[in-house]
Amino acid sequence: xxxxxxxxxxxxxxxxxxxxxxxxxxxxxxxxxxxxxxxxxxxxxxxxxxxxxxxxxxxxxxxxxxxxxxxxxxxxxxxxxxxxxxxxxxxxxxxxxxxxxxxxxxxxxxxxxxxxxxxxxxxxxxxxxxxxxxxxxxxxxxxxxxxxxxxxxxxxxxxxxxxxxxxxxxxxxxxxxxxxxxxxxxxxxxxxxxxxxxxxxxxxxxxxxxxxxxxxxxxxxxxxxxxxxxxxxxxxxxxxxxxxxxxxxxxxxxxxxxxxxxxxxxxxxxxxxxxxxxxxxxxxxxxxxxxxxxxxxxxxxxxxxxxxxxxxxxxxxxxxxxxxxxxxxxxxxxxxxxxxxxxxxxxxxxxxxxxxxxxxxxxxxxxxxxxxxxxxxxxxxxxxxxxxxxxxxx
Amino acid sequence: xxxxxxxxxxxxxxxxxxxxxxxxxxxxxxxxxxxxxxxxxxxxxxxxxxxxxxxxxxxxxxxxxxxxxxxxxxxxxxxxxxxxxxxxxxxxxxxxxxxxxxxxxxxxxxxxxxxxxxxxxxxxxxxxxxxxxxxxxxxxxxxxxxxxxxxxxxxxxxxxxxxxxxxxxxxxxxxxxxxxxxxxxxxxxxxxxxxxxxxxxxxxxxxxxxxxxxxxxxxxxxxxxxxxxxxxxxxxxxxxxxxxxxxxxxxxx
Numbered sequence: 101x102x103x104x105x106x107x108x109x110x111x112x113x114x115x116x117x118x119x120x121x122x123x124x125x126x127x128x129x130x131x132x133x134x135x136x137x138x139x140x141x142x143x144x145x146x147x148x149x150x151x152x153x154x155x156x157x158x159x160x161x162x163x164x165x166x167x168x169x170x171x172x173x174x175x176x177x178x179x180x181x182x183x184x185x186x187x188x189x190x191x192x193x194x195x196x197x198x199x200x201x202x203x204x205x206x207x208x209x210x211x212x213x214x215x216x217x218x219x220x221x222x223x224x225x226x227x228x229x230x231x232x233x234x235x236x237x238x239x240x241x242x243x244x245x246x247x248x249x250x251x252x253x254x255x256x257x258x259x260x261x262x263x264x265x266x267x268x269x270x271x272x273x274x275x276x277x278x279x280x281x282x283x284x285x286x287x288x289x290x291x292x293x294x295x296x297x298x299x300x301x302x303x304x305x306x307x308x309x310x311x312x313x314x315x316x317x318x319x320x321x322x323x324x325x326x327x328x329x330x331x332x333x334x335x336x337x338x339x340x341x342x343x344x345x346x347x348x349x350x351x352x353x354x355x356x357x358x359x360x361x362x363x364x365x366x367x368x369x370x371x372x373x374x375x376x377x378x379x380x381x382x383x384x385x386x387x388x389x390x391x392x393x394x395x396x397x398x399x400x401x402x403x404x405x406x407x408x409x410x411x412x413x414x415x416x417x418x419x420x421x422x423x424x425x426x427x428x429x430x431x432x433x434x435x436x437x438x439x440x441x442x443x444x445x446x447x448x449x450x451x452x453x454x455x456x457x458x459x460x461x462x463x464x465x466x467x468x469x470x471x472x473x474x475x476x477x478x479x480x481x482x483x484x485x486x487x488x489x490x491x492x493x494x
Numbered sequence: 495x496x497x498x499x500x501x502x503x504x505x506x507x508x509x510x511x512x513x514x515x516x517x518x519x520x521x522x523x524x525x526x527x528x529x530x531x532x533x534x535x536x537x538x539x540x541x542x543x544x545x546x547x548x549x550x551x552x553x554x555x556x557x558x559x560x561x562x563x564x565x566x567x568x569x570x571x572x573x574x575x576x577x578x579x580x581x582x583x584x585x586x587x588x589x590x591x592x593x594x595x596x597x598x599x600x601x602x603x604x605x606x607x608x609x610x611x612x613x614x615x616x617x618x619x620x621x622x623x624x625x626x627x628x629x630x631x632x633x634x635x636x637x638x639x640x641x642x643x644x645x646x647x648x649x650x651x652x653x654x655x656x657x658x659x660x661x662x663x664x665x666x667x668x669x670x671x672x673x674x675x676x677x678x679x680x681x682x683x684x685x686x687x688x689x690x691x692x693x694x695x696x697x698x699x700x701x702x703x704x705x706x707x708x709x710x711x712x713x714x715x716x717x718x719x720x721x722x723x724x725x726x727x728x729x730x731x732x733x734x735x736x737x738x739x740x741x742x743x744x745x746x747x
Binding site: 102105112116400401404405406407408409410411412413414486487488491 | 548551553554573574577578580581582586588592594596597605606608609610611614653657
């Protein structure tokens with residue numbers, strides 16, 4: 101029997117049982133659709149995280165006390181001004197080093213109030229991280245050295261406190277102390293789960309006085325180039341360790357953060373895809389089941405075809421193609437459904453979804469494979485029927 | 495026994511295993527179907543005539559004995575080779591027609607040619623010619639459920655003959671038809687036997703049907719108990735039952 105003929109016969113058989121074929125396909129539609137959607141969500145999230153980490157700036161080294169871990173609370177810092185001076189000395193240039201002292205504080209202006217991250221920082225922050233000031237200006241070295249009570253607001257803080265009014269030159273109250281607003285950041289969005297627009301930067305010395313502490317929490321060092329970044333990290337950690345022998349310090353690069361996050365998101369995507377794969381498996385079992393029913397129903401037809409000269413492989417091929425047709429049509433519909441749902445999600449919600457060609461090709465390949473795998477047993481069963489017995493069946 | 499015969503069976507036996515007990519259905523049958531012959535196999539149910547039919551048609555293999563179909567010994571043939579042999583040599587007509595219900599008369603007739611690997615165009619041309627031979631040119635696009643029983647059996651006969659087989663095996667071809675329609679189908683078979691030169695083996699339990707054949711083989715308990723060739727004209731004279739044109743019975747169904 102020619103292959104084209106076999107396809108036609110298979111298609112006819114599916115048409116003859118439209119409802120049944122449709123319901124069987126539905127299992128595949130859901131399975132394949134779920135795979136496409138979940139892979140798109142996983143990929144989209146991964147892409148976004150990557151963009152956010154890279155958006156911090158290039159050749160960046162983050163130095164923190166304790167170990168860098170995503171599931172442990174940050175250690176309390178014992179670093180202070182002298183450690184900062186040491187780090188600046190190793191980095192070779194004050195402009196390469198950013199530092200932060202972070203505290204959650206209420207910021208008020210008039211009747212408006214917002215809870216925000218207060219960051220005591222150096223004037224070098226915009227040179228180390230990518231941060232644009234939309235209005236006014238950033239802190240100056242003089243502000244830091246003289247401990248002025250001036251503040252740069254994140255864009256959402258400015259909007260909450262001042263609405264459409266211009267905040268530059270206005271007063272805000274932080275922990276009961278008045279500050280003058282000298283600048284507003286351009287919106288940045290989320291980064292690694294932190295709303296970076298909900299921040300207020302003040303000079304480090306001012307923040308230390310306000311919080312009655314001498315500590316600093318973390319350093320960020322910008323390496324001159326990618327080659328020196330690892331050595332710089334080792335030198336800084338070694339120096340800090342020398343100064344605080346009973347403390348542990350870590351220096352991580354963006355690549356390392358990306359690596360860790362990428363691994364986690366990769367595992368997450370794989371787990372989601374596997375769960376979706378289970379529904380594909382269930383769909384495949386449904387196909388197998390319906391094909392067995394179909395073989396039994398059409399035993400007489402099989403007997404007749406055999407009597408007329410169909411070889412076992414002609415009969416087997418006919419049923420195998422029928423199964424493959426069921427799963428590939430279902431798979432194509434599932435891909436259409438998955439692509440549509442992913443595009444809608446990306447367009448209508450903040451959840452990122454990125455379609456990749458490989459996931460669509462994979463979904464289609466898997467659909468064909470499911471048809472073959474789950475169609476083989478019913479097809480073999482059909483091909484092995486004894487024509488005498490098959491002809492006699494009712 | 496010559497090698498030219500359409501089918502030769504020498505001491506053929508067939509035993510079935512049912513729940514571990516072997517049940518002999520055929521206990522050593524020797525017969526030859528010559529080209530162009532018209533033979534009826536009669537016998538009560540359980541006499542082994544269906545088993546014989548399956549063996550002669552290459553649907554089954556004998557447990558012992560030698561069986562040659564179209565000059566080819568079936569011993570040791572694979573299922574695929576048997577299928578090829580059936581397609582090339584045998585045409586089947588069944589009591590219950592066995593037509594594909596969702597398929598037109600034309601495509602039903604063309605079906606055996608699919609397994610011969612012919613292209614769609616040639617299949618249809620040959621099927622159309624065969625439908626014309628059985629007088630159903632006007633029913634080409636009809637589906638089985640739009641045809642009367644007699645018409646359905648004539649479609650089945652066209653399907654059996656479209657491959658130009660050496661032997662047409664008909665298993666109770668009139669069993670599901672009323673008498674007049676049955677007569678018409680038998681007349682068609684006789685006519686095709688004469689005109690196309692195809693050997694016809696007709697299995698029936700109906701003595702009247704069998705009486706029309708030139709040669710009658712009677713079976714009982716898995717054995718041939720008589721094999722007589724009669725003068726065709728006297729057999730026809732004995733024919734009783736239907737009067738009037740045979741085609742009447744089908745028209746209104």
